[in-house]
Amino acid sequence: MLNYTPALLKETLIQDLQIKEISPIMKLIVRGKKREFISAVGKSLNILLPTEANTSTQSDKLTALWLSPDEWIIFSNDTMNKDLNDYETEKLLQNNISKINLGAVTDVTDQFVMINLKGNKIYDLFQSGSPYNFNNFQNKKGAVTQTILGKIDIIVHNQDKNTVNLFVRRSFSQHLFSWMNDAASRL
């Protein structure tokens, strides 16, 4: 049974920077190398997986982020129904990908926590704990990067100007959240 309890119990607003968890969001990791795999995902979900490094693609229901040349994370743009435990998207992919050995589909809804950050000081916050240079990233809508923040592995997605989605492993989420609140209070 999936764990739909939010990992973070509150949302905070510090110096114009809003930090909150979005839950429950469906998250899937798809892996595959063949060209047929990319087209099969495209046909099943009506979304083209980004093949260019550090980019993302979006449809009305889903967003796909590039993680690695053979790995993508697909997440729902809207929150899911809390009472249901299965997703049409995952079923479609399992039938069209897993069952014919084109690639792998893994449900990571539970594994990753999606934190949404809003405000014009996001990158000042990231700067205080990440080795990544966000200069180009912040002006490029849809940019994606995997890096470290406060020594924790994160996936960052530039959703819009001054709006960022951040994915972090669930067991690290509370620590990262308190780290971000602490760092934000001193910006």
Added chain:
Amino acid sequence: MFLINCPFCGEREQSEFKAGGEAHIIRPKQPTELSDDEWAEYLFMRKNIKGVQFERWNHAHGCRKWFNVVRDTSNDEIKAVYKMGEKPPTI
């Protein structure tokens, strides 16, 4: 600290990577036919030179891919970066 140009993600800071030791060490085809000394030679002995060295690196906190780096160990200057399976450049 230095920057490494990951062949998949672009330029990133060293702390995102893990070093994987010397590159292009070929595993013996018939390990059972080797003497203990020869096996130890393959398993443990590394050149560890001061100067240009061919190394494996892993972008552990990024795309998690392995690749090769040609690095000068005396000043950390990176001469070349190339993917696994590609021919090492002549330097």
